Amino acid sequence: MTENAPHRVETSRKTIQILDALREHGSSSVTFIARELEMNKSTVHNHLSTLEAEKFVVRNGTDYELSLRLLGFGGYVQHRHPLYQVAKREVHRLASQTGELANLMVEEYGQGVYLASEQGEQAVDLDIYPGLRRPLHAIGLGKAILAHLPSERVDEIVEEHGLPAETDQTITDRAELDAQLATVRDRGYAVDNEELIRGLRCVGAPIIAKDGTVLGAISVSQPVSRTNSEHFTDEVPDIVQSAANVIELHANH
Amino acid sequence: MTENAPHRVETSRKTIQILDALREHGSSSVTFIARELEMNKSTVHNHLSTLEAEKFVVRNGTDYELSLRLLGFGGYVQHRHPLYQVAKREVHRLASQTGELANLMVEEYGQGVYLASEQGEQAVDLDIYPGLRRPLHAIGLGKAILAHLPSERVDEIVEEHGLPAETDQTITDRAELDAQLATVRDRGYAVDNEELIRGLRCVGAPIIAKDGTVLGAISVSQPVSRTNSEHFTDEVPDIVQSAANVIELHANH
DNA sequence: TAGTTTGTTCTACTCAGTAGAACGATTGTT
DNA sequence: AACAATCGTTCTACTGAGTAGAACAAACTA
Numbered sequence: 095m096t097e098n099a100p101h102r103v104e105t106s107r108k109t110i111q112i113l114d115a116l117r118e119h120g121s122s123s124v125t126f127i128a129r130e131l132e133m134n135k136s137t138v139h140n141h142l143s144t145l146e147a148e149k150f151v152v153r154n155g156t157d158y159e160l161s162l163r164l165l166g167f168g169g170y171v172q173h174r175h176p177l178y179q180v181a182k183r184e185v186h187r188l189a190s191q192t193g194e195l196a197n198l199m200v201e202e203y204g205q206g207v208y209l210a211s212e213q214g215e216q217a218v219d220l221d222i223y224p225g226l227r228r229p230l231h232a233i234g235l236g237k238a239i240l241a242h243l244p245s246e247r248v249d250e251i252v253e254e255h256g257l258p259a260e261t262d263q264t265i266t267d268r269a270e271l272d273a274q275l276a277t278v279r280d281r282g283y284a285v286d287n288e289e290l291i292r293g294l295r296c297v298g299a300p301i302i303a304k305d306g307t308v309l310g311a312i313s314v315s316q317p318v319s320r321t322n323s324e325h326f327t328d329e330v331p332d333i334v335q336s337a338a339n340v341i342e343l344h345a346n347h
Numbered sequence: 348m349t350e351n352a353p354h355r356v357e358t359s360r361k362t363i364q365i366l367d368a369l370r371e372h373g374s375s376s377v378t379f380i381a382r383e384l385e386m387n388k389s390t391v392h393n394h395l396s397t398l399e400a401e402k403f404v405v406r407n408g409t410d411y412e413l414s415l416r417l418l419g420f421g422g423y424v425q426h427r428h429p430l431y432q433v434a435k436r437e438v439h440r441l442a443s444q445t446g447e448l449a450n451l452m453v454e455e456y457g458q459g460v461y462l463a464s465e466q467g468e469q470a471v472d473l474d475i476y477p478g479l480r481r482p483l484h485a486i487g488l489g490k491a492i493l494a495h496l497p498s499e500r501v502d503e504i505v506e507e508h509g510l511p512a513e514t515d516q517t518i519t520d521r522a523e524l525d526a527q528l529a530t531v532r533d534r535g536y537a538v539d540n541e542e543l544i545r546g547l548r549c550v551g552a553p554i555i556a557k558d559g560t561v562l563g564a565i566s567v568s569q570p571v572s573r574t575n576s577e578h579f580t581d582e583v584p585d586i587v588q589s590a591a592n593v594i595e596l597h598a599n600h
Numbered sequence: 601t602a603g604t605t606t607g608t609t610c611t612a613c614t615c616a617g618t619a620g621a622a623c624g625a626t627t628g629t630t
Numbered sequence: 631a632a633c634a635a636t637c638g639t640t641c642t643a644c645t646g647a648g649t650a651g652a653a654c655a656a657a658c659t660a
Binding site: 101102103105106107108109110113117120136139140141143144145147148149150152160161162163164165166167168169170171172173174175186190200202203207208209213221223224225226227 | 413
C-alpha cells in the first residue's frame with residue numbers, strides 16, 4: 095500500500111478470493127479453502143461466517159456453497175443490461191426457429207461474456223450459462239465482435255490474453271486472426287469450426303449500433319453432424335444475420 | 348465482537364453493503380453511496396476501487412455499477428442448482444405450450460426465489476428474473492411451497508417475515524393462510540388471484556421429492572383478462588400439475 | 601470569476617483482522 | 631474400544647490495515 099497500488103481494501107479482496115474459490119471448486123470446507131488460498135483456517139472461518147450471515151453462502155453440514163443471493167445479483171445485472179433487454183426475444187426465436195443452441199455475447203475486460211443462452215428442441219447440451227466467460231478468438235461470437243472493435247482495442251486484447259489453443263482448430267496466429275476478421279467484415283458473419291469445442295460449429299453475427307460501435311453478437315451452435323447440408327452454409331448465416339438486424343433496429347429505438 | 352456475534356469481518360460486510368446499494372439504486376457515485384450508507388467518502392472510494400480492480404463493478408465516468416462478473420456467479424449458481432437442471436426444460440415447454448409466463452421457484456431463508464422465468468408468445472412482461480425474491484404468502488408458487496413445508500417451518504417463516512399486504516387481495520390473516528394451504532394440499536395446486544400484482548393470476552403446483560420434502564414449485568401466470576374461460580379453471584391447473592409431475596420423475600432419477 | 605460539489609490523495613490513529621495455539625467433536629483405524 | 635488424525639470453532643495478543651477527516655484538484659453552476 096505504498097506507491098502505485100493505492101487505496102485497496104485487502105480484507106474485501108480476501109472475501110472475493112473465497113467466493114472465487116467456492117465457484118471454482120463448488121461446495122468446500124474451511125480447511126480446504128484455507129489450504130487452497132494459503133490463508134489461516136481461522137481467517138477463512140471468519141470470512142465464511144460473515145458471508146453466511148450476509149446470506150452470500152449457505153452451509154451444508156461442514157461445507158459451504160454459493161447461495162441463491164448471488165443469483166439475485168446476476169439476474170439483476172442481466173435483466174437491466176440494455177442489449178439483453180432488446181435481444182432476449184430474438185435469442186428465443188432463433189433457438190426455436192433452428193431447434194439449435196442460440197447464444198448472445200458481449201465483450202467485457204477483453205473476454206466474451208454470454209448474456210443469454212437458449213436451447214432449441216434438438217440443441218446440444220453444453221455447459222453454457224449466462225455470465226460464463228470464453229476467449230474471444232476461439233468462438234464465432236467472439237470473432238464477430240473482434241472484427242468490429244477498433245484495431246487498437248484488438249491489439250490490447252491479444253496482448254493481454256494471448257491466443258491460447260482450445261482445440262487443434264483454434265486460431266493461434268495473429269496474422270491468421272487478422273485475415274479471418276477481414277473476412278468476417280466482408281461477408282457480415284463469422285464461422286467457428288470446432289475452434290472452442292471439438293464437434294461443434296457456430297455461426298455468429300455482430301450487433302452494431304448506429305454509431306458503428308459493436309454492441310455484441312448473436313449465434314447459432316450446432317454439432318458437426320448436422321452441418322453438412324447446404325442448410326448450414328446458406329440458410330443458417332441468413333437467419334442469424336437477420337436476427338442480428340432485428341436487434342439492431344430495436345437497439346437504435 | 349464481544350459475546351454473541353463472534354468472528355464477523357466488518358470490512359467485508361461494508362463491501363457487501365455497497366454491492367447491495369448499487370443493486371438497489373443502480374449506477375451511483377461515491378458521494379451518493381457514502382451518504383446513503385453513512386460511511387466516509389474515502390472509505391467508499393477505497394471499497395469501490397477494490398471492487399473495480401476485482402471486476403465486480405464497472406465505472407461509467409463518475410458512476411459505478413455492478414458488472415457482468417456478478418452474472419457469472421449468478422449463472423453458475425443457477426446452472427448447478429439440482430432442481431434447475433431437471434426442471435429447466437419443463438419450464439420452457441410450459442411457456443411455449445400455454446403461451447404465457449412460466450416460473451420456477453424455490454424457498455431460501457423463508458422467501459421465494461425465482462430459479463427460472465420464461466415468457467411464451469403472448470406472455471405478460473413482468474419484471475421477473477432469476478434470483479428475484481418475493482414473499483411466499485402472496486403468490487401461487489409460494490403457497491404451493493408453504494403447503495408442503497413442515498408446519499413448524501411455516502410458523503418460523505410467518506414469524507420472521509409476517510404477512511405483508513402486496514395488494515388488497517393478499518392474504519394477511521394467519522388462519523386464512525392455513526385454510527388455503529389445506530385446500531392446496533387437497534387439490535394439489537395453488538391459485539393466486541391478484542395477490543401480488545393487480546390484474547395477474549397464477550396457478551402453481553408443488554414439486555415434491557420422493558421422501559416428501561418440497562423441492563420448489565412451478566407456475567403459469569396470466570392476465571385476468573385471459574382467465575375467464577374454463578380453460579383457466581380446468582386445463583391450466585392440469586398442465587401445470589403434469590409439468591410438476593414430470594419434474595418429480597426427473598428429480599427422483 | 602467565485603462558489604459548489606465532485607473524486608481523489610494523504611496522514612495519523614486506533615480498531616479490527618489475522619495468526620497460532622488450544623479446545624471439543626467427529627471420523628477412521630488398528 | 632482406544633487411538634490418532636482431522637475437522638470446525640474459540641480464544642488471545644499483536645500489529646498491520648481500514649477508517650475518518652482534512653486538503654487537493656478538477657468539473658460544473660450561476
